[in-house]
Amino acid sequence: MAMAIIFKTVNYTYQPDTPFEQQALDNISVEIPTGSYTALIGHTGSGKSTFLQHLNGLLRPTSGEILIGEQIITTETKNKELGELRKHVGIVFQFPEAQLFEETVIKDIAFAPKNFGKTEAEAEIIARKMARQVGLGEELLTKSPFELSGGQMRRVAIAGILAMEPEVLVLDEPTAGLDPKGRLEMMRMFKRLKEEQNLTVVLVTHQMDDVANYADNVIVLEEGKLIANGTPSEIFSQPDWLVEHHLALPKAGEFALAFEKKTGYKFSTLPLTEVSLARQIASLLHEGGGDVHHG
């Protein structure tokens, strides 16, 4: 089943017709293509969390509609019509380890599939498979999730979402609070899962380096409005625009700009990762500035 997600003129208002009325999503039309790795960026208050909660019907638009696979969600859609959808779109919220509750790791991971109608035995088979997928060793499965380290607990929570066998995996700052090694391992794991299971991934992040390294599609929100949508190189191609909207470049991009300013050399395209920055510097050196502008 193709699971493209399409927002059509979606509006969402919190506490409408009260003094606290607040429009959190403002006329959003955008598509998250099937199989894409889409990064959702913007400040706190930009509407990211509200947007996220529309992806599996936790919130329904005040007006407009959302197409997810074959389902249309409007303000009229009833909760009971959304059960099927929630199997297809798994959301990993911030600090998901806070939601663990079962006696053992394996029971926690098996909870969702059991809840969605699998037998105990089927659920356990799925849970074992997902535990392997997220890199949890066999010896941990019978432990209490609360005996594990923070990074391991987070893996348990993520395995629990994967056990629903979703087609779309939504990740809300999944590496917050992890150390750099844990962060890198986790980001590589998502990349691998995406490829192996053909997932569509939606990543909410403040880390522009992750956007540059992993995403192929970027959605930028500001005060509830869609202000840009494109590939990372399109989004990061205009440094002035980024500054204007309080967004940062990936570190390699920032370095490249400082380098250009100091040396007068110009990169043909702004490098966004260390690898491409080093390659471009090397080729500039070898060419002795050959086909590039030197001012």
Place this chain on the structure above:
Amino acid sequence: MDMIEVKNLIFKYPQQEVYNFNNFNLKVKKGEWLAIIGHNGSGKSTLVRLIDGLLAPESGEITVSGIKLTPETVWDVRSKIGMVFQNPDNQFVGANVEDDVAFGLENAAIPREEMLIRVKQALERVGMWKFADHEPVRLSGGQKQRVALAGVIALKPEIVILDEATSMLDPEGRLAVLEIIHELNRVEHLTVISITHDIDEASKAQRVVVLDDGKVVQDDIPAEIFSHRAGLIKIGLEPPFSEKLKEELIKQGIKVPDEYLTKEGMVDWLWQLFSKQ
């Protein structure tokens, strides 16, 4: 003068067999900004919880601002220390920003008149006075951490401990919080301990201690720590950007200097390299 002295500290959590600290020693000078880095589980947060008396050691001695930490002195010690934690959402108690900052002062039985002045000063200090009547939930992460910091400043501590306080903030929010810390440290001479994974944050400190399994494995100025690329990776930390770039340049067959270079230093070095052509 030492603001904090930890001597022969021995600690493990109840029901665990492995000791988190086994004869651990550390001194922090008055007015110093010390960054403590180390991977998850290296003992960073446990250490500051011991210093603040939130955890009790099996044996050993902790002295804060000349006061030896004991069950009797724990509140005196805590009055010297302000802590800001990682998740801004877990630190709010007040219905609005002003009440929230006032909460700690009420607990400390500060007279109302002085309380009002201190709350205003603290919120002005972090640039949040204009949000005094806002609900904390409506603030951005960076704003929330600035309010949490105001709550700490209002109590006039001698030491501020940041436990990954900037790790959940966007780049702008992180910068704003770090600038305030910088001023508190350089202008008002507060002693700062920041626990962090963020190399940029650590590089602002005067001294960096690297913890691994409850041991100090390195204790030096930031430049010295950051030049050991392989060492950082080995203990689960990310080298600074300039060091990662060096690694990639080496792969491209470019010879790079051994010493640690900041971003600016790295640009300058490249500029010279290009000029020599």
